Amino acid sequence: MPILHASCVAIGERALLIRGPSGSGKSSLALEMMARGATLVADDQVVLTVDQGGLIADAPTATRGLIEARGIGLLTAMTTGPTPVAALVDLARQEQDRLPQARSIQLYGVTLPLLHNCASPYFAAGLVQYLKGDRREV
16 A cells, blocks of 8 residues: 555545645644644555545554644544545645646546645635535636
8 A cells, every 4th residue: 555745634525635845734734624624534644545446545553643733743633534535735836826727636546636735824724615515617
């Protein structure tokens, strides 16, 4: 089973992988989303499996239920079990467009919607809403 250096949160049966270089804010974004109703799947390392054409995210046993809060320490959190991945946000890429066109990425043979980082105070709230519903193409 591949392990991705990422964090992952979910709303219901839709998980979001949060990928980026060390120090890019993966855990911070996950915490912001959790404060808005998301549930932790995994922090720092995400175990991925391909199942029926989709990607399933889970936490390694050693870090299940833990998330890093910079300046505070390791916090315990309620988690969800294995959850289908709905999309991936790449914190290394900054979104330039107000209404970006749909993008996708191949990860372990599975095509996922790809979102780029957005430097706005509502980014976490927008991602939570994305997981609750979806994105409408204009």
